[in-house]
Ligand SMILES: Nc1ncnc2c1ncn2[C@@H]1O[C@H](COP(=O)(O)OP(=O)(O)O[C@H]2O[C@H](CO)[C@@H](O)[C@H](O)[C@H]2O)[C@@H](O)[C@H]1O
């Protein structure tokens with residue numbers, strides 16, 4: 258996962274994944290505008306393995322996170338205004354600065370499928386567990402970015418056990434996905450949640466707290 262080479266950055270002029278727009282409007286008499294992006298909604302799934310009393314999560318290289326870290330070290334990296342040219346990155350930072358811990362998640366980009374069906378596909382592709390839609394519990398949904406995208410993420414909970422594991426997960430190689438499945442033991446989960454040395458999404462922290470409030474009190478005592 259961590260052999261990232263031949264980095265080059267370029268302005269994005271057209272994309273399947275995001276489209277920038279500017280909305281102009283008048284609010285209580287004041288003229289304003291706001292720049293935003295259209296992106297896909299997403300689903301994410303908190304997975305708890307009851308056989309091993311651990312959370313099943315994914316770890317992956319995130320270019321956006323990597324480039325934020327890169328800009329801190331090389332502030333000029335985004336400065337080129339030329340729409341065509343690539344800026345090659347000399348002496349790139351190690352890829353590990355762009356690797357984050359996340360819930361299993363995926364974008365909602367298949368019009369024929371329900372959120373639950375997409376969630377089950379992601380659990381299988383990314384983590385290797387076969388879960389049916391009836392086994393998912395909807396926790397809630399929220400806006401994952403109100404300033405720039407406004408997109409909605411729906412969070413589910415799934416309990417799995419070792420018998421439901423049908424493969425290693427790891428994402429879809431044909432889509433270029435390279436995902437490492439990681440297990441966080443229940444007993445270490447809140448320490449992990451607040452340990453800033455493990456870069457992670459807010460969904461991880463929120464869902465661990467949800468689990469501790471809603472599921473942990475009802476777990477059979479071991
Ligand atoms: N910007 C991009 N550039 C190039 N290729 C891209 C891309 N976005 C998606 N892809 C391609 O589409 C695939 C989609 O993967 P997933 O459906 O698992 O979404 P992901 O978990 O990355 O992000 C989803 O889930 C996370 C976690 O919640 C949300 O933050 C996020 O908005 C949502 O897209 C990627 O592997 C890649 O091939």
Ligand SMILES: [Mg+2]
Nearest residue numbers: 361362363364
């Ligand atoms: Mg994903």
